[in-house]
């Protein structure tokens with residue numbers, strides 16, 4: 519059984535991961551509508567990844583013999599100022615998620631929950647990767663500086679992204 523503070527933090531995180539999925543699905547729809555199908559694909563894969571993250575937490579709570587409590591998902595934005603602003607928002611969002619994961623780790627450390635600390639390490643590493651990937655895309659977009667050719671090339675590159683489920687998420 520998880521201690522109450524750890525359980526509350528993880529239940530909140532399940533909600534945050536589903537919110538993230540919903541946010542990226544909304545961004546995928548935005549790009550789709552703009553004809554940027556590669557960007558839309560990238561965001562759709564990101565949506566799938568976030569859902570997989572939520573399930574990873576969900577399975578962990580069950581595995582520890584505790585109770586998942588699902589809460590309401592907040593409304594996500596459906597319109598964005600520009601292509602660049604979507605990526606800026608994505609980076610901001612991932613930085614916030616990193617803070618949340620660090621916060622759960624702090625609680626697990628306070629509560630001497632070694633199993634949860636070990637479980638969370640995957641997310642700590644994942645966040646480093648997520649922030650780095652989005653920062654790279656953002657840097658490329660800044661270099662492109664709105665030029666159609668560059669956007670076209672980057673969009674094509676983003677068509678290649680595919681969702682690969684983490685086998686450890688199966689629980």
Ligand code: FEO
Pocket residue numbers: 535538567568571612615648
């Ligand atoms: Fe589930 Fe993008 O962090």
